[in-house]
Amino acid sequence: MSHYPAAGTWTSCPACGRHVHQSQWGHWQQCPYCHYWQRLTATDRVAQLVDSGTFMPLKTTAKSHNQLNFPNYDEKLEQAERKTGEAEAVTTGWATIGSWPVMLMVMDSHFMMGTLNTSVTRRMIKAMQAARQRAVPVVIVTASGGARMQEGLYALVGMNLILAEVARLAAAKLPLITVLTDPTMGGVSASFAFKGDVIVAEAGATIGFAGARVIQQTMPTTLPVAFQSAERLLEHGQLDAVVVRPELRSYLINVLASYQQLGRPDHG
Structure with missing residues (x-):
């Protein structure tokens, strides 16, 4: 023994x-x-945020394909699926949070660092379209290193496709709440992460575009302490709130309740 x-x-x-x-x-x-x-993980995040037993995954056939024949990409996808038990880097579905109905999208950094690709894009677009059909708010929990390099331009196009769907949510006057968690970087932070009506970050999250090391090597410069931290972004007015994990569910409940009471303002 x-x-x-x-x-x-x-x-x-x-x-x-x-x-x-x-x-x-x-x-x-x-x-x-x-x-x-x-x-x-996306599973843990869903369990902490939604009312018990209410999450219903959105059915989808969107699947990643190695369109550019990128070396070892197929093997990496298989490894990520085995590791996480998920088919992609985002989980989408219906749920209630404090009895308020929402369309929830949760990115998972454990699946190839939660990177945005064609499959993730299709899943998110389908989720937002379903939310418009039922006229319910959308909550996106970001956790991503950015666009997936193995899909090149195909992945980058996803940024604009998702932003177009966000604009349609705004036209329908449906609230979009983005919850930025660690990490929220690259193409995700440069596109839809900061397009919510309410933008809240989890305490301790690293949020930015290029990583601190890349910036230091490129400029070069000495970066401030806690550079790209959620707390520093709040100080500079880029977030509505920074919330510790145990209080995040309650914060979302209050935001959703406020929208029901005050109406549905346009996206900023």
């Missing part, structure tokens, strides 16, 4: 490096020593 702990019993905190037992991370997946928030 082995004296070593079972695999996965202890993990090293990405922020402070301390060894943390799986039981110490707790329900909210926070380091007990430095209070770093672990990145959640």
Whole structure:
């Protein structure tokens, strides 16, 4: 019998490096020593945000294809599916949050860093179209490194296609709430992440376009402390709020209730 702990019993905190037992991370997946928030899977995020038992996945046949014959892309997709149990980097579906109906889209950084590609684009567009048909608010939880390099221009086109659908939501006067989590970078931050009527970020999230290391190597320059942090973006007026994970569901409930009480203003 082995004296070593079972695999996965202890993990090293990405922020402070301390060894943390799986039981110490707790329900909210926070380091007990430095209070770093672990990145959640789409399944975990849905479970924390929606009313129990109300999430109904939106049926879709959208599937990634190696259109550019990019080396090893097919193998990476298979690995990501095995790792996450998901078919793509976004999960979409109907749900209620505090009894308010929503169309929920949750990106998953565990699936190829939540990158935007043709399949993710089609899934998000279909979800927003369904939301317009039922006239319900849309909540997008972002967690992405940007556009998927293996699909090149095909992935970048998705930015504009999603923005076009966001414009149709605005024309229909349906609220769009974007929840920016760690990380929200690249083409996602440059497009729909900041197009919500309400833009809220999870505490501790890194949000930006190019990474800090790339910026430092390109300019070169010395970046401010906590550069690209949710808290710093709030200070500069780019967010409506920064909310800690245990309070995020309550925040969304209040926002959804406010829209019902005050009407449905146009997108800003």
